[in-house]
Amino acid sequence: MEEAREAKASSREIAGPTASTRGWHVLVRFLLVLGAVNLAYYAEKKLELGIVDEPYTRLVTWVAARVGGLVLPYPVTSTGRVIVADRLHSVFIASGCNGLEAIFLMLAAIVAYPGLWRQRARGLAVYVPALFVLNLIRVVALVHVAHSHSALLDVAHFQIAQGILIVFVLFFWIDYLRRTGP
8 A cells, every 4th residue: 555655656756747836837937037138138228238229229210210101191200219200299219118028028938938949939930020010000109199199198108008018918928828739
């Protein structure tokens, strides 16, 4: 009887972690990856290396101004990190407004989840560009709000636009889980 208990206990150990422990492992990996990526990003900004933040923010500014010029009913231009609408209203694209934090969340979630690296690479290849495009839509919408409803800009930026991008990260993550499955 004693041997049967030991064999049963031994077989549980060989079988590996339970679903709840795997969940904790994924969460810890997610937090570690997200922390490492954010630490590297903020160190790059603090040291003013200009490797990631500055070029990426200027790219977002430039592309958003071009898209805004195509879809908005007034002229839109950009200089550096500033988008100018109708020569009257300007929007400054700061580090936190460039959409990289949403991309970092998606990156950490995909890398932390167990799976083949091929699946992870495919997920990043799909969702990172999608987040870039969604962020462009967000920036262009905020340029329009700054131009046409400037009193609502703070609410639109801090309450609505940021939340929408994070909700999309969640939807993309759920879609990734559905596609990769256990």
